[in-house]
Amino acid sequence: MTFDFLDRATLSEPLYLSLAAAIEREIREGRLPAGAKVPTHRAVAAELGISVQTVGKAYDRLRQHNLIEGHVGRGTFVVDQAQQDRPPYALRPVQAQVCDLALSRPLFDERHDIAMRRTLREMADKADPVTILSCRPNQGQLDHREAGALWLSGLGLETDADRVILTNGVTHGMAAALSAVTAPGDVVLADAVTHHLVISLCRYLGLTLIGVAGDGQGMLPDALDQACRTHGPRVLVTLPTLTLPQAGVMDAPRRAAIARIAAMHDLLIVENDAYGPILSRGPAPITALAPERGIYLTTFTKCTVSGLRAGYMVGPPHLQSALLSRLLVFSWAATPLVCEIAARWVRDGTAAELAQWQRDRLAERFDIVRAVLGPHDIEGHPGGLHYWLPLPKGWDARDFVRLARDQDIALAPAGPFLTPQAPALDAVRISVGGEPDAARFRGALERLAALLSAPPEGAYPVVY
Structure with a gap:
């Protein structure tokens, strides 16, 4: 299976951007409907006479912009565009056992x-x-x-x-x-x-x-x-x-x-x-x-x-x-x-009193973040309500978010924050205000650090 609307002669340099733009146009105009299965990297590369790596970069861009989504063992599919503008966090409160590090909001007591x-x-x-x-x-x-x-x-x-x-x-x-x-x-x-x-x-x-x-x-x-x-x-x-x-x-x-x-x-x-x-x-x-x-x-x-x-x-x-x-x-x-x-x-x-209280608590959270995730190149500011974690090579942000959720931690993937021209990024935003209990917050970060220390290929078990 390939894309019948693609023609190598119509693609311009850089090829991966041109390829991603052509596929995105078909999705947004409804000619590639929600749920349609996307051809494999190799099939598209062979049909167009381009490298598998070029197709992979184009697919990465589409995935980061929430246009396609991969499912282990099943393939890659077009995402429902009705969900295109969904925010990177749950609008409803997450379950009581989940540590919500997705929504950037202030601490409170x-x-x-x-x-x-x-x-x-x-x-x-x-x-x-x-x-x-x-x-x-x-x-x-x-x-x-x-x-x-x-x-x-x-x-x-x-x-x-x-x-x-x-x-x-x-x-x-x-x-x-x-x-x-x-x-x-x-x-x-x-x-x-x-x-x-x-x-x-x-x-x-x-x-x-x-x-x-x-x-x-x-x-x-x-x-x-x-x-x-x-x-x-x-x-x-x-x-x-x-x-x-x-x-x-x-x-x-x-x-x-x-x-x-x-x-x-x-x-x-x-x-x-x-x-x-x-x-x-x-x-x-x-x-x-x-x-x-x-x-x-x-x-x-x-x-x-x-x-x-x-x-x-x-x-x-x-x-x-x-x-x-x-x-x-x-x-x-x-x-x-x-x-x-x-x-x-x-x-x-x-x-002013509540703002100062917030600064004091955020400084305490910064110490926790630095102690637990500092070795993993996390980015942020001591006064910030959230931090940015670029994932190690080989990690897919959506896979990392799913695995974190399996451990009762909610995170925000990079995709919804990327403008159309932004390069594909595998990163997550970690917010510090969604979990009021400092011990639970530290525990969640320690579980994330353990995930980061594991090889990405161990993300999903292989079932025969």
């Missing part, structure tokens, strides 16, 4: 529950009826925006309450921002390995997402400049503080270089700083260096409790109307009750 219940009781007795009953103004209530300006000042972004727009978290704000400044077909630049929701959002909005090469800090300025010259982008989406899967922090000189290049190419910037409040005394946001072209987004979901879906968006004055219009379309306005909790926590110091 009884102090978070106490703080939330105390604030809810105070609001029930004393909150202004406007907060409880109203859905206006669209931008958010003035006292909520004033609290937002105060919080943003602590993150290095000085702004007026009139410029602050309330959101239901960064994802909500990013959807409004991207839709406000782009049209279908526009080119958007992002890190080659980025947040999975950036990839999904660009697909939903009909935008062409181009990945830009980076290092441990994130996007490389020279690579950004070249991408601008090659692709003529409209927007840059940047996640400079702990948010990328590798959980790096872009330093101040790199941020200044990114801002200069954006200005040179008249590029708008959407800056996702969801994890910024976790980092103590971090570099100033890129938006602070380029306020005329930056849209800044942050939230409380990573530094306090994940259920506090409140955030702030700040853009340049000439985009304010467009941002508010898109917010209106998506949800009318952020939820006033939730924004009231956030404002109270900013003013009474609860948000």
